[in-house]
Amino acid sequence: MPLIKPALALIDLDGTLVDSVPDLTWCTDQTMLQLGLPERGETKVRNWVGNGVERLIKRALINQLDGEPAEALYAQAAPIFMALYAENTSKRSLLYPDVKQGLQWLKDQGIHLGCVTNKDEQFTLPILNNLGIRDYFELIVSGDTLPQKKPDPAPLIYAANYFNIEPSQALMIGDSVSDVKASRAAGFQIVCMSYGYNHGNDIRTANPDAVIDSFAELNTLF
Ligand SMILES: O=C(O)COP(=O)(O)O
Numbered sequence: 353m354p355l356i357k358p359a360l361a362l363i364d365l366d367g368t369l370v371d372s373v374p375d376l377t378w379c380t381d382q383t384m385l386q387l388g389l390p391e392r393g394e395t396k397v398r399n400w401v402g403n404g405v406e407r408l409i410k411r412a413l414i415n416q417l418d419g420e421p422a423e424a425l426y427a428q429a430a431p432i433f434m435a436l437y438a439e440n441t442s443k444r445s446l447l448y449p450d451v452k453q454g455l456q457w458l459k460d461q462g463i464h465l466g467c468v469t470n471k472d473e474q475f476t477l478p479i480l481n482n483l484g485i486r487d488y489f490e491l492i493v494s495g496d497t498l499p500q501k502k503p504d505p506a507p508l509i510y511a512a513n514y515f516n517i518e519p520s521q522a523l524m525i526g527d528s529v530s531d532v533k534a535s536r537a538a539g540f541q542i543v544c545m546s547y548g549y550n551h552g553n554d555i556r557t558a559n560p561d562a563v564i565d566s567f568a569e570l571n572t573l574f
């Protein structure tokens with residue numbers, strides 16, 4: 353089905369706008385070293401990003417995607433990671449190519465823009481500011497803005513209500529199965545970036561409405 357031109361586009365952060373894995377890997381590995389555990393490295397961290405930093409820390413502690421670490425170990429690790437990441441949100445992270453151009457194109461179409469991420473606000477805002485894209489967004493919904501995170505549809509519904517726009521007139525742009533599930537449950541259209549983080553799986557298997565290789569291709573969709 354062709355996409356309809358949306359009145360609102362909500363855009364995911366990690367793996368969609370920003371390649372944040374270099375900073376997240378550095379903080380993860382420093383945390384592991386401080387706990388006397390082995391570094392996990394960039395390939396694994398790339399597969400673990402997308403469900404918030406709390407989940408990333410837990411995955412790093414157990415060295416796998418699913419499962420829970422001992423509570424005491426997590427309680428020790430979380431403040432170490434949080435302090436490191438607060439100082440390292442955007443030292444090594446970069447915008448993907450053509451992101452600013454794509455955001456400007458959406459804005460020029462009269463489309464309202466929001467950022468919806470599972471990353472906590474204390475990390476989200478510095479990244480958006482430091483990488484120079486904060487001002488494109490009229491609304492930012494972070495991972496701790498609401499009790500629910502993606503794949504729950506609540507952050508998307510909250511944003512649609514904020515703009516008084518029907519979900520059927522809204523589009524999510526993301527990179528992971530959480531973005532697809534949240535969009536389907538909210539009644540949004542969903543476009544995914546082929547280059548993002550999806551726990552090591554091709555995002556096409558999640559069946560978004562379209563998959564594109566860069567923000568420069570947005571103007572081919574509607
Ligand atoms: O996992 C995170 O912290 C954030 O991921 P997201 O920006 O892709 O929602």
Ligand SMILES: [Mg+2]
Pocket residue numbers: 364365366367368402526527528548549
């Ligand atoms: Mg993402």
